[in-house]
Amino acid sequence: MPNAKKPIINEDGEVRELDAEDFQQFRPAHEVLPESLQEKLGIRRRGPQKDPTKERITIRMSTNVLQRFRATGPGWQARIDTALQDWLKTHHPG
Structure with a gap:
């Protein structure tokens, strides 16, 4: 039955x-x-950011780090970003 919708x-x-x-x-x-x-x-429908402040990337992280952040619920990715920003205040990468 071509072009027919299957129930x-x-x-x-x-x-x-x-x-x-x-x-x-x-x-x-x-x-x-x-x-x-x-x-x-x-x-909620979000439109595109007017001035993108974040960049989408792919990063490999330790499973235990991801599990602990994911366990905190929605917004866990933003909390990783905040934690890294706080770390940069007192550390120099490299």
Whole structure:
């Protein structure tokens, strides 16, 4: 059945296993939900920074360091940035 949408729920009312074709159809919540519902759900949409103050990088860190920061909850990456900035106040890299 080309170009036909496969039902997500089968005849028993169970959700079938999703495949790559299904995932291609997904859209971000901010594109499909009404703004009023997004507000009720606490979905925040952030625009691009006017003056980017941070740079996205890839860095390898010790697992125990990451686990401890992640355990502090949302904002853990900003807390790593703050910790490194504090360290730079009293240390010189290199």
